[in-house]
Amino acid sequence: MIVQEQVCLKDKHSFHLNVSARYWAEYQKTEELREILQDKRFDKLPVLPVGGGCNILFTQDFPGLIIKSAISGIDVLHENKDEVLLRAGSGLDWDQFVEYCVSQAWGGIENLSGIPGLTGASPIQNIGAYGVEAKDVIHSVEVFDRQTQELKVLPVEECGLAYRNSRFKQEWKDRFIVCYISYRLNKKPFYRLDYGNLKEALSSQGGLQEGPDAHSYNLALIRRTVLAIRSSKLPDPDVLGNAGSFFKNPELEASAFALLAERFPELPHWKLPNNKVKLSAAWMIEHCGWKGKSLGRAGVYPKQALVLVNLGAAQGEEIYDLYQQIAADVFSTFGIRLQAEVVIL
Numbered sequence: 312m313i314v315q316e317q318v319c320l321k322d323k324h325s326f327h328l329n330v331s332a333r334y335w336a337e338y339q340k341t342e343e344l345r346e347i348l349q350d351k352r353f354d355k356l357p358v359l360p361v362g363g364g365c366n367i368l369f370t371q372d373f374p375g376l377i378i379k380s381a382i383s384g385i386d387v388l389h390e391n392k393d394e395v396l397l398r399a400g401s402g403l404d405w406d407q408f409v410e411y412c413v414s415q416a417w418g419g420i421e422n423l424s425g426i427p428g429l430t431g432a433s434p435i436q437n438i439g440a441y442g443v444e445a446k447d448v449i450h451s452v453e454v455f456d457r458q459t460q461e462l463k464v465l466p467v468e469e470c471g472l473a474y475r476n477s478r479f480k481q482e483w484k485d486r487f488i489v490c491y492i493s494y495r496l497n498k499k500p501f502y503r504l505d506y507g508n509l510k511e512a513l514s515s516q517g518g519l520q521e522g523p524d525a526h527s528y529n530l531a532l533i534r535r536t537v538l539a540i541r542s543s544k545l546p547d548p549d550v551l552g553n554a555g556s557f558f559k560n561p562e563l564e565a566s567a568f569a570l571l572a573e574r575f576p577e578l579p580h581w582k583l584p585n586n587k588v589k590l591s592a593a594w595m596i597e598h599c600g601w602k603g604k605s606l607g608r609a610g611v612y613p614k615q616a617l618v619l620v621n622l623g624a625a626q627g628e629e630i631y632d633l634y635q636q637i638a639a640d641v642f643s644t645f646g647i648r649l650q651a652e653v654v655i656l
């Protein structure tokens with residue numbers, strides 16, 4: 312394991328901002344992780360675990376140590392005719408992991424095809440797309456506890472996975488480093504197709520097949536279709552730096568929503584089971600006139616108002632200022648405070 316000093320982060324995160332880290336290290340084994348975290352040089356410095364940096368906005372140089380997981384490997388822990396329990400290293404590329412599972416005809420994460428980043432962030436962010444979230448398939452998370460210097464297994468029920476959130480981002484912040492994740496995937500046909508235009512897009516590709524050997528074909532078709540929809544809607548971070556959806560869709564009590572809906576009857580929304588309503592942040596941002604607009608070298612992606620982009624050589628602060636201005640306009644128009652999905656540093 313090599314520790315590097317004064318490392319440029321431009322190619323190590325998806326906004327591609329010109330920032331640096333005082334120290335950078337990658338670990339392939341938990342022993343290496345332990346070794347680096349016990350190194351006296353870093354005792355008083357902030358430590359930031361990262362994966363692909365696809366959900367981070369650096370507003371300044373990072374003054375401490377950044378550690379990136381390169382723990383690899385996929386092991387089958389248990390399997391029967393219905394399902395398989397896998398243990399994956401936290402340093403795997405998420406989409407390559409999905410591709411591998413689909414190729415084995417293991418279902419459950421095909422809707423999450425094309426999400427950039429590493430497996431390690433999947434429980435932190437509870438990544439989600441097309442009606443599926445990481446919490447639907449994660450069984451447990453193996454972590455290194457920085458308080459006790461020990462490895463431990465956390466059952467997913469204890470991790471508080473919720474909409475783009477988890478205890479890792481709240482009270483466990485700065486405590487646990489994710490080393491392995493166990494996923495429970497299914498071998499039987501069970502598909503989630505009710506989200507957005509997925510069903511229509513699949514029909515236009517000939518639709519799902521039926522029959523004993525159709526599962527493998529169907530998973531591959533869903534994966535291909537999701538990838539095609541995503542690439543038609545979202546900017547490629549290597550062309551236009553971004554971190555996917557910058558904003559979360561806000562949630563309101565149903566009674567508060569009823570009042571808002573009197574003023575904005577066309578505001579897209581989804582009823583949630585807990586007497587809450589989720590609102591479309593993209594619609595509100597577009598309503599405030601921000602879609603396709605820019606501020607300095609930071610812009611709102613013309614095809615998707617949730618995505619803020621680096622128009623070229625932007626500073627992190629410019630992206631942050633754009634986020635603040637949009638949030639202020641949405642608040643003055645709708646009385647709703649938008650929250651960032653992206654981790655702002």
Ligand SMILES: Cc1cc2nc3c(=O)[nH]c(=O)nc-3n(C[C@H](O)[C@H](O)[C@H](O)COP(=O)(O)OP(=O)(O)OC[C@H]3O[C@@H](n4cnc5c(N)ncnc54)[C@H](O)[C@@H]3O)c2cc1C
Pocket residue numbers: 325359360361362363364365366367380401426427428429430431432433435436437438439440487488489490545546547548553554555556654
């Ligand atoms: C074009 C684009 C499209 C996207 N689409 C989606 C989408 O559809 N759905 C979705 O949910 N997200 C989406 N995202 C956001 C992003 O891909 C996910 O949040 C992804 O999980 C980030 O993974 P990462 O490895 O890059 O994490 P990073 O950005 O490196 O880290 C994210 C957070 O997790 C922490 N972290 C990372 N690894 C570890 C670890 N091993 N241990 C402890 N903490 C860790 C970091 O400290 C940070 O707080 C998109 C991003 C882009 C650029």
